Amino acid sequence: MTLSPQWLDELRSRVTLSTLIGRTVKIQKAGREYKACCPFHNEKTPSFTINDEKGFYHCFGCGAHGDAIRWMTDQRGLSFMDAVKDLAAEAQMEVPAPDPRAARRQEQRATLHDVMAAAQDWFVHQLGGIEGVQARQYLENRGITAQTVREFGFGFAPDSRSKLKEALGSHGVDRLVEAGLLIKVDDRDPYDRFRGRLMIPIRDPRGRVIAFGGRILGDGEPKYLNSPDTPLFDKGRTLYNLDKASPASRQTGRILVVEGYMDAIALAQAGFPDVVAPLGTALTEHQIERIWKMVEAPILCFDGDNAGQKAAMRAANRALPLLRPSHSLNFISLPAGQDPDDLIRAEGPRAFAALLEKPQILSEKIWSHELAAEPLDSPESKAGLKKRLSDHVRDISDQDIAQHYRQEFQERYEKAFFANRGSAAQDRRYRRPGSPFTAKYSASTATDDTKSVSVSGHDLRIAKAILGGLIRHPSQISRHFEELTLFKLADSQLQDLLSELVRQAMRKETLDMQGLLTILEQTDCYNVAKGLLRADALNFTFNRKLPDPAPSELIERAHRDLSEAIQVITARPGLEAALAEATRRVQDNLDEESYAEQQRLRQAKQAFHDRLMELTQIDDVV
Structure with missing residues (x-):
């Protein structure tokens, strides 16, 4: 039996989670959510919450978390398919008929998960071996602690074209190529993709390894190398550290977005675990929507250099057509030439926390960027600023939000150029x-x-x-x-x-x-x-x-x-x-x-x- 993600999302949307849980647990309204004493551990003060809007429950005491299907499997003891069938009958949805081809694809993905898990174990083992000395030294120099190394699963890929292929040969060369671990060019023998690199596993929301990022040690390009897209890994739809940041964000009510995984790791080690990063690309529309499911206004923390600010504006431009009431982006600008790791090592976590207290809202970010885009020393350049702002407003699909942006930009424009006008003006x-x-x-x-x-x-x-x-x-x-x-x-x-x-x-x-x-x-x-x-x-x-x-x-x-x-x-x-x-x-x-x-x-x-x-x-x- 194969169920598409779209079908499962529709099933979850048709189930009122509070009603489902309320059949066996005494719940009470608490603002926009419901609360109860957790059914998964003994407690006298309610720490179990139910959010119908987002479709999940969470216990702040024991960490139990899940959706309607997870409730049926964990609390009722049903198998996954039995839980789906019970919920589908209640929601008046027909369970799709078995699809042999989809079943084969699911089996293929399961096999690839085994391959990636084996590769992760091998990379971790190599880091602790003789050839991993340089990688261990690099981690020490960057201030990465042994605990962080274990938590984030750092590994090492030896500078060899065949060692991983030989070590995981039992999985088959074709499977290793499909997983993105080997490179195959024409009829030549496949060879290891990652060579002489510090290895960082990339995980899905369930914590399973689906890809790798490798940082070169010593000279060489590219500096960072990611796995290619595979049946497990879609770079534009994946966020690094989401498996750890998602539960952390439920405690903080916040999500931080940084440029790369080393920034995310440095922040997590410094006490900011609610952090994710895109993977070598600008933040995509799908990634923005994924973050919005956790928080309504994530904070983008990009580097203070030109490249970082351009990346921030690319994210802003991609978000404009997606804006809806209460959903937006916030920004902090790091000091010029510094990334989050540089700032924390130079001034400590408090310096970064101070920036988070006063983020820029999206409209302010766009205004400040366009204001600084060129000298405004002529009527034509001022008209150019006005046109650029109008173009941004035109990109906003929600017309109520567009009108608010239009009015705010007009007020800022008048204040900037006509603030001192007197009675004659x-x-x-x-x-x-x-x-x-x-x-x-x-x-x-x-x-x-x-x-x-x-x-x-x-x-x-x-x-x-x-x-x-x-x-x-x-x-x-x-x-x-x-x-x-x-x-x-x-x-x-x-x-x-x-x-x-x-x-x-x-x-x-x-x-x-x-x-x-x-x-x-x-x-x-x-x-x-x-x-x-x-x-x-x-x-x-x-x-x-x-x-x-x-x-x-x-x-x-x-x-x-x-x-x-x-x-x-x-x-x-x-x-x-x-x-x-x-x-x-x-x-x-x-x-x-x-x-x-x-x-x-x-x-x-x-x-x-x-x-x-x-x-x-x-x-x-x-």
């Missing part, structure tokens, strides 16, 4: 060249970009016009994401329509009015949208039906006026609040300075009114 934000809308008021009166803008009263009529304009000109929605997401309209139907417009613009970069209406037709907002298109009172330039084809100057004016209307709505609440505060100070103090401030703000308010009168033919807009 604020004026430029709210008026176009040649416009009578030229009132000057200080930055303190403008609405803070990060705060919501409540829209009610007379401004709600302008908001209706803006919504109608956005429906007629959908391309403008994405240009004003930041302001539109801050609006809080007093009318709930208008607010729902605004939210839907923003959502659809984030999902689809190119929208025309008819396409947008077709989408809205499937929502509760459609009638409101059609009503705004028919409203005669909304007589702004951007609400008017343009001829087809429309002259470019009419389209440009409509877009320009729509942008100004949005800016007015954004700024007016802050201006009104500032005017009220100034009026209060005049009444309290009656000093000349307060009076001058009040008059300046009144002039600014009048400028808002004057500009809106230009944008519409309606006399009583304000």
Whole structure:
């Protein structure tokens, strides 16, 4: 009977683990998990937890750990297949019929496991022999303790083309080639792959040796050599030290990711056992997903040199399309020229622990990398930074997360290049060249970009016009994401329509009015949208039906006026609040300075009114 990993995953997903365990063990709810006294050892205080979301149980007392199938075999005493059949019947799944070819493949893998176990024993034996002196000296020089040597299974491959082939000859040459231990080129005799190298076994999550990594001793290339992909080993889907890091992470709630296995071993020896490493490649999508099953925000600890930082950014770029709520990556940057082992040997474990306390989040990592990518000494280079950030946002599949990144990058960009703008800069934000809308008021009166803008009263009529304009000109929605997401309209139907417009613009970069209406037709907002298109009172330039084809100057004016209307709505609440505060100070103090401030703000308010009168033919807009 052969069961694919996909079929077994589906079986586990259909079983509610707490319900299964709760039939024989008294459990109680504890936050998002369940707890109980462990059924595998005697205890009075519950240390046994059940996590339905992740599909496993774990005892912090005795270390018992497993999924639904493991529960049936360990607690109920069933065989694996009997456990699967019982669970499948309950989940209403049919157990696949026997597949002779798959059975042969399973037998083949079992044989390869025997081969790899024999090779591991042989390499360990060689390390302790006469030829292993140089390898033992290397380990001693790097500060690797005897306990670490045993725990991680270090071995040695003699500098010979045939010693391993002769030692494991009973397994057959073809099997040794298939396991990646011998190299076969054309019709020549196969020869040992690993020669004159310190050997590090690579294990699967169950602790079985599936491959090897070999570090050259002395001169030679490559410095590190890994097993090729085999029926047991897929380099892009395997994480070094996962068998030890997985249980450790359940204690720490953390996973560290480093560049290579020697870094992982050094950290584990220094007291950081929750560490894994990819195997000679950048972190792959599958490896990221595998880590996310253990923790939601692993910490990537790459070297401080250029190569390490490039590897960190490759991981960041691969993660962007995969991001989902609460799942991301964190980063720490090591001092230039140092890897984790260098840092710990130079300054001790506390220095590394201090870095872990303040990791960079993913958005901060991307921003700092792009900011330092080139000198930002011209308008063109600054525009290049903005484009690179936009490209990163475009790679994010989850549109809610993409919008948060878009807003954060915009805020960082403005802070970096416009942090010191005064009242004149604020004026430029709210008026176009040649416009009578030229009132000057200080930055303190403008609405803070990060705060919501409540829209009610007379401004709600302008908001209706803006919504109608956005429906007629959908391309403008994405240009004003930041302001539109801050609006809080007093009318709930208008607010729902605004939210839907923003959502659809984030999902689809190119929208025309008819396409947008077709989408809205499937929502509760459609009638409101059609009503705004028919409203005669909304007589702004951007609400008017343009001829087809429309002259470019009419389209440009409509877009320009729509942008100004949005800016007015954004700024007016802050201006009104500032005017009220100034009026209060005049009444309290009656000093000349307060009076001058009040008059300046009144002039600014009048400028808002004057500009809106230009944008519409309606006399009583304000």
